Amino acid sequence: MNLLLIGVLLALVAVAYQIGLRKSLSLSGKGNNSAILHSRPGYYGALVALWCGIPAFLILLVWNIIEPSILQHYILQNVPATIASGLDEAGVNVLVDRVQAIASGFGVTDTPAAYELAAAQQLSNIQQIGNYAKFAVVICVAIGGLLWAKKKISQQYRARNQVEKSINVALILCSSVAILTTIGIVMSMFSEALHFFKFVSPIDFFFGTEWNPGFSTSGNAEGSYGLLPLLWGTLMISAIALLVAVPLGLMIAIYLAEYASPRFRAWAKPAIEVLAGIPTIVYGVFAMMVLGPVFKALGATVGLEINATSALTAGFAMGIMIIPFVSSLSDDIITQVPRSLRDGSLGLGATKSETIRRVVLPAALPGITGAFLLAVSRAVGETMIVVLAAGNSPLLHANPFEAVSTVTVTIVKQLTGDTDFASPQALVAFALGLTLFVITLCLNIIALYIVRKYREQYE
Known part of the structure; x- marks a missing residue:
């Protein structure tokens, strides 16, 4: 009806x-x-x-x-x-x-x-x-x-005034939906996280070095709920991803913006950006089936013991995934540097490579930094690649060749199966989600601030 x-x-x-x-x-x-x-x-x-x-x-x-x-x-x-x-x-x-x-x-x-x-x-x-x-x-x-x-x-x-006023109200309502949705997500996580902290002390959670939650039917918080192993695993994988994505993405952006012909750039840039559209589960399967065995074999040839599922495997796959974020954003920022700066440097006798190193990149550095921070926030929140390729071992160690676990993987694990959502074993997922939200929000705010400052300077 x-x-x-x-x-x-x-x-x-x-x-x-x-x-x-x-x-x-x-x-x-x-x-x-x-x-x-x-x-x-x-x-x-x-x-x-x-x-x-x-x-x-x-x-x-x-x-x-x-x-x-x-x-x-x-x-x-x-x-x-x-x-x-x-x-x-x-x-x-x-x-x-x-x-x-x-x-x-x-x-x-x-x-x-x-x-x-x-x-x-x-x-x-x-x-x-x-x-x-x-x-x-x-x-x-x-x-x-x-x-x-x-x-x-x-x-x-005055029909036009009435119609435009209606359109203005509709746009405000659409904006309000997005804002209220964000507020609702934050408040729901915050309220459930407060319930979790009734079972576990915030000090034990944020500064604990052991993650071993116990599952009991009594509703009590048994085991250890230390965040640091999960946070360290998240940061380690994100750092490896950036070590892969930042140099490759920046070099790709420099080549496309400064050296590539318009014809090559017209098809090369969209082809690279296709990587951003591949589902993350595909990257996870690729890391588990291809990258992990390859790294393990390479480690064996040089006398290193590298697990097939490790922080290195997950970080490398994640770095490949976020290359388009770095390259595309950096390329757009580099191309927006005024042509007069390049002409002035070349007119003074500098070579093209010297102009890029000493003029273009310093001028575009705030925007490039913002692109890097946005890529970091994308890497921190990744789940499927880490689920399949990191090994899910919540231990606090500094060896990238061993298995680790991350905040996102633990959230999935804690909310999977027959779980009582009033127990600390499930409520901890909301505390982890709130922590991850705060981290990514801070990174996005810093990135947007830097990008906005860059735009004010060159537009």
């Missing part, structure tokens, strides 16, 4: 636009001289369409939000009081789901009780009445908005 109603509403909105457009054209005179109108004819059509669609869609949205709670109350009213009074919240949800399944015609796996069949019959009747009522109310509101807006159209009516 909702899809049919939305389709009818969209058709009415299209009709409303045409009605508003035709009336505005009729007001402009026989020669269709729109100069005598305050706004262009399209604004009048858009205004009628907005008045036709927005109130109706808002009523439909509110109706769909409050309808489930009303239906649940109606179901409970048709269930014997002796049964409804003995149900907790989970039992009420199960009963409502069973009655709705029976009413929808799909039924349930077991034989329903007589009171469930009776409640389902009543629910089916009220749903049918409700659907007809919803359809009638929404369509009437849409037609009423159409007629009211059409009546308001005149030569001096």
Whole structure:
């Protein structure tokens, strides 16, 4: 019913636009001289369409939000009081789901009780009445908005102002959704992290050197919840990734910006950026199946013991993944350095390589630094590569040839399986997520500050 109603509403909105457009054209005179109108004819059509669609869609949205709670109350009213009074919240949800399944015609796996069949019959009747009522109310509101807006159209009516104000409100609402989503994520993690710190001291968590959480059914925090091994593994893998991505990415950016021909650059840069579109699980499988055995064999030839799953394997694969972030951003920044700086250096007798080293790179250094920091934040939050290639060994050591674990891998591990989300074993994932969020947020803020400072200087 909702899809049919939305389709009818969209058709009415299209009709409303045409009605508003035709009336505005009729007001402009026989020669269709729109100069005598305050706004262009399209604004009048858009205004009628907005008045036709927005109130109706808002009523439909509110109706769909409050309808489930009303239906649940109606179901409970048709269930014997002796049964409804003995149900907790989970039992009420199960009963409502069973009655709705029976009413929808799909039924349930077991034989329903007589009171469930009776409640389902009543629910089916009220749903049918409700659907007809919803359809009638929404369509009437849409037609009423159409007629009211059409009546308001005149030569001096400021349709453009109204439409642009509506667009401005819509843009503000879209921005608010993004901001409120971020705030909701942070608050949800923060509240659950506070519950975790009721079981484990923040000092033991942030400064502990051992990670060995115990899983118990008593709800107590057993074992060790030290963050430092996980944080150290995250930083080690990220550092290896940067050692791979920064030199390669920067050299690629310098070549594409300063040496490559326009024809070569036109296909080489998109080809490199394809690496950023490859799913991270593919990089993880590549690291586990190819890079790990290769590093192990190379280590054996020189007398080093390198595990196939290690910080080196995961960091190298992650470095390949973030090369496009470094190269593309650095290339864009280098090309924005004013041509006059290059010409001045060349005019003084410097070679092209000396100009790049002593003029172009110092001028672009703030922006390049911002690109590096953005790549760091991307590496810190990576999960799938580390899950498959790092070895998942939460030990505090400085050997990149051995297995390690990271914050993201531990979050996945703690929330996988049959877990009681009220236990410290699961709540620790929110504390880890909040810590990782703060780290990446700080890196992004620093990077954006540096990039903004660079733009103010050269744009």
